[in-house]
Amino acid sequence: MKEQILKLLRANPDNYISGEEICRRFDVSRTAIWKHIKDLQEEGYQIDAVRNKGYRLVSIPDLVTAAEILEGLQTKRMGQHIVHLKVVDSTNVVAAKLADEGEPEGTLVISDQQTGGKGRRGRPWFSPPGTGIWMSLVLRPQLPMAHAPQLTLVAAVAVSQALTEVTGSQAGIKWPNDILFDDRKCCGILTEMNMESEEITSVILGIGINVNQVRSDFPEEIQGIATSLREITGHPIPRASVVQRILEKFETLYDQYVENGSFACIRDQWKKQSITLGRHVSAATSRGIITGVAVDIDEMGALVVETEQGQQKVYSADIQV
Ligand code: BT5
Numbered sequence: 011m012k013e014q015i016l017k018l019l020r021a022n023p024d025n026y027i028s029g030e031e032i033c034r035r036f037d038v039s040r041t042a043i044w045k046h047i048k049d050l051q052e053e054g055y056q057i058d059a060v061r062n063k064g065y066r067l068v069s070i071p072d073l074v075t076a077a078e079i080l081e082g083l084q085t086k087r088m089g090q091h092i093v094h095l096k097v098v099d100s101t102n103v104v105a106a107k108l109a110d111e112g113e114p115e116g117t118l119v120i121s122d123q124q125t126g127g128k129g130r131r132g133r134p135w136f137s138p139p140g141t142g143i144w145m146s147l148v149l150r151p152q153l154p155m156a157h158a159p160q161l162t163l164v165a166a167v168a169v170s171q172a173l174t175e176v177t178g179s180q181a182g183i184k185w186p187n188d189i190l191f192d193d194r195k196c197c198g199i200l201t202e203m204n205m206e207s208e209e210i211t212s213v214i215l216g217i218g219i220n221v222n223q224v225r226s227d228f229p230e231e232i233q234g235i236a237t238s239l240r241e242i243t244g245h246p247i248p249r250a251s252v253v254q255r256i257l258e259k260f261e262t263l264y265d266q267y268v269e270n271g272s273f274a275c276i277r278d279q280w281k282k283q284s285i286t287l288g289r290h291v292s293a294a295t296s297r298g299i300i301t302g303v304a305v306d307i308d309e310m311g312a313l314v315v316e317t318e319q320g321q322q323k324v325y326s327a328d329i330q331v
Contacts, residue, residue: 011036012046013077019057019067020081028064070248072222074120074143078250079257087116088147088264089257095119097139099126102202102216105146109204109212113148116261120145120253127218129198130187130328135218136229141238143219143249147260150212151268155205158213159326160273160311161264162187162201163280165215168260169197170283173219176252177242182285185304185313185329189219190285194237196220217256222246274309281307286331291315293327300324304331 054071076092098121105119127135173181189197200216220238292301302317312323
């Protein structure tokens with residue numbers, strides 16, 4: 011009911027909608043309406059209430075609730091079912107649990123704050139309240155296990171395209187899972203896989219994006235390497251609109267990728283967004299450190315590095331550029 015009242019007010023930004031009309035439309039009492047309006051106001055919606063005129067929505071807060079994300083979202087599956095939480099340890103953990111319980115592909119878990127946000131290899135991901143996007147998508151791709159890391163690359167293309175559009179500045183992919191602006195990290199991606207007898211049952215795609223932080227909001231240890239969309243554009247950005255663009259871009263690329271069964275169809279778009287190719291890199295792999303110039307990405311998503319000993323492929327690593 012609250013969502014329906016919000017939808018009605020949202021559709022009529024220039025008019026007051028009378029309490030009487032809302033009662034008639036939704037068959038509820040005046041008292042019930044007033045309670046929903048008060049709840050919305052508490053969430054941060056600025057609603058003007060004028061005696062004998064009714065209610066008018068004046069401004070919308072920066073929320074990542076289901077109502078805000080679903081409003082105008084142009085996807086078929088991605089984000090059509092949303093679990094929004096105020097605080098959580100890690101959205102990846104919640105999404106993995108929901109996937110185990112049978113939630114369908116495209117289910118989105120999003121939280122205002124994470125207390126145990128995870129990066130790769132047990133590193134922490136700083137996820138303060140109210141300023142970023144901390145979200146995880148449940149995916150159920152029918153892929154050989156060895157292909158799963160490619161989903162990080164597909165997501166990186168979608169996120170970097172979306173962030174480039176939203177900010178008007180070029181976002182770049184640092185292989186494999188970082189999105190940077192001017193060499194500062196704005197987004198990290200963490201893909202985790204659930205398996206049963208050698209088969210992928212689900213993949214959890216975790217995406218963390220700094221949106222409205224200013225430099226002093228970052229903890230000291232990442233102040234020199236992190237940035238936010240606000241820093242890039244010079245103004246705050248509604249988080250829900252960024253989530254929508256990412257879900258839309260990702261659905262298109264993911265469908266293309268799954269249908270083709272190969273990263274080859276995404277490779278050119280990845281190259282266009284890459285800031286890794288052409289640079290001197292030092293890749294810490296399980297086989298040791300590989301240094302040289304990153305010259306290509308192959309059809310499996312491995313980074314091709316031209317070293318003094320010839321070309322070497324890097325499948326998984328942390329890289330310094
Ligand atoms: C990542 O790991 O970049 C993956 C981050 C994934 C976060 C999302 S949020 C939603 C979902 N739920 C989770 O629990 N995780 C996912 P990695 O490449 O290992 O980078 C981690 C490093 O990035 C840290 O060691 C810091 O140096 C740096 N870092 C941490 N928080 C950051 C932030 N907010 N912005 C920029 N850099 C950060």
